Amino acid sequence: MTETPHRVEFDLNSLNTLGRFHYRDGVTGHLTTVHPQFDYRKEQIINYITRFSLTSTYNIYGINRGSSRRQVISSIPVKQAAYMHSFGMTENFIILTEFPLFINPFRLLLTGSPFIDNLFWKPEHGTTFLVIDKNSGNMVGNFKCEPFFAFHHINGYEEMGNVIVDIVSYKDSSIIKSLCLDKLRQGNSLIPTPQMRRYYLDLASNKVTTQILSKDFVEMPRINYRRCNTRNYNYIYGISDHESNGFPNKLVKFYIKSKSLKHWYKENNFPGEPVFVTAPDTVEEDEGVILSLVLDTIKRKSYLLILDATCFSEITRAYLPFAVPFGSHGQYFE
Ligand SMILES: [Fe+2]
Structure with a gap:
């Protein structure tokens, strides 16, 4: 998956690439997310795709289990389309967090310049949470707050009339350009770091509060995800920086209630996204393992690290005979 709507199909057993996958459902668009959500009650994949035009549209769609047709849940016309890398979901709602980082599609089309050169930070617009009812497709809330930017929503759930959205938020969009290779190669520039924030969207009063x-x-x-998506939950796993310079080189487990952290760190080892895999027949939320692809820069090889998700200690690692370039996301398939 990429953020362009091109999907490549591969064989789950052999991992052979089968080629481009084409939807045949008439849903059109130009920019999508690599963070589809799964609604376990409806057994439906949910994602959205932005169609650029004079009036652009966010097309939110569902794909039923066993189907490869996208069915539009809601189409939201906007004057300016924002760059949104992921979105939030609760039991009843889909939340598009519209950061004031807007895309100029005409400039993109006419200049052929790289995508990120056509993103414009306009903080005066603030950030807007668009809350859409999954069943009716109606927008039930539109919550404006201070401007911030994020790549990743963490989780969302409903509680006492609030739609709660947990998100990794940056004060602005400067993180994007700070990750350009020429900046990183300078080696001394600080990379902006985010905060994990919880936004409470009060559906009755249309007020938004932050924690x-x-x-x-x-x-x-x-x-x-299987157990806690759209529900109140305890643990977040992620990557963090050992040296407080914004360059991730350790894994962390964050316990929301006590705000305590467990971490896994080894010098010269650079772990990627931690993927939680649940143990069979669990009682506790954190019973399972963490999978992470780690680059060992001394051995110049990558390995799959397996941590006990409860105590966050290493169970084992499996070296590959080569180094794998840093990726972004991973997925476990049973
Ligand atoms: Fe992502």
């Missing part, structure tokens, strides 16, 4: 879950840098957040 900082943690000021510690945590990115690539993962949870026990």
